[in-house]
Amino acid sequence: MDLGLNDKVVFVAAASKGLGRAIAEEFGREGAKVVMCSRDEAAISKAAREIAEATKAETLPIVADLSKKEDCERFITTGLEKFGRLDVLVVNAGGPPPGRFEELDEAAWDKAYQLTLMSAVRLTKQALPELRKTKGNVVFSTSTSVRQPTQYLNLILSNAIRAAVHGMLKTLSKDLAKDGIRVNAVQPGRIATDRLIQLDTDTAKRTGRTAEEVRREYETSGMIPLGRYGDPKEYAAAVVFIASQRASYITGVSLQVDGGMLQAMF
Ligand SMILES: NC(=O)c1ccc[n+]([C@@H]2O[C@H](COP(=O)([O-])OP(=O)(O)OC[C@H]3O[C@@H](n4cnc5c(N)ncnc54)[C@H](OP(=O)(O)O)[C@@H]3O)[C@@H](O)[C@H]2O)c1
Known part of the structure; x- marks a missing residue:
């Protein structure tokens, strides 16, 4: 199946390792140009170099701390300076730290809010004018915890704040459909x-x-x-499909990739 991603420009946030790196590599295999970021210059440069070698894709590593407004904006503007367009934005970030309610102070809540919710807001906002031009799409990589909060994992920060990301993305999927922009989520569970x-x-x-x-x-x-x-590659395949031309009638959905872990009907 041709996914129609050849020569598309894809921005993958938080991509020096783990899910983001696997997603960046899978887009590279499909012939996309990949702009990728993380905080660690050596790590993101190495990941971008390795992906370029393995896939022959053009990659651009950018150092950015996604909990900072100016870094979110710079990630998008620098990628645009290099490649001139944006077809797909993959919103991803490091996970908030584990901790139970009484162990977390206000600073921890604020940090998690900046990293998990505000990075999603800022990246999407910065990308929007370009998405309108390309009729592109956004994939929010979130967590199965939005459907079934994981109390046993001590992840109250993630459980609380990712729900807000989903409220935003579901609303955006309705608002932006008239511009031809699709907005979806993929939820990892135990990758x-x-x-x-x-x-x-x-x-x-x-x-x-x-x-x-x-x-x-x-x-x-x-x-x-x-x-x-799960293997990160199995997760990346789902993200790449949902971002591809072959998923052109899919918007506002949230797909879990979790080996069947969630108990809910949907
Ligand atoms: N793996 C799973 O099964 C699973 C399940 C549910 C949810 N999630 C969520 O999915 C996201 C990615 O998880 P993962 O498993 O890929 O984690 P990971 O292997 O620890 O990778 C995290 C990535 O995020 C980058 N990063 C962290 N903080 C950042 C920041 N402030 N600014 C920019 N980049 C940042 C890291 O690079 P640097 O350190 O170089 O910045 C790294 O590339 C997390 O939010 C996690 O909670 C994962």
């Missing part, structure tokens, strides 16, 4: 990245186990019906 090692280590400490034991429980207890953590 094997460093973030999961961080979360499993936190759960392990709280429950007197090792991170490996925590992972084994997920994989063998039926919590994940497919019986394993």
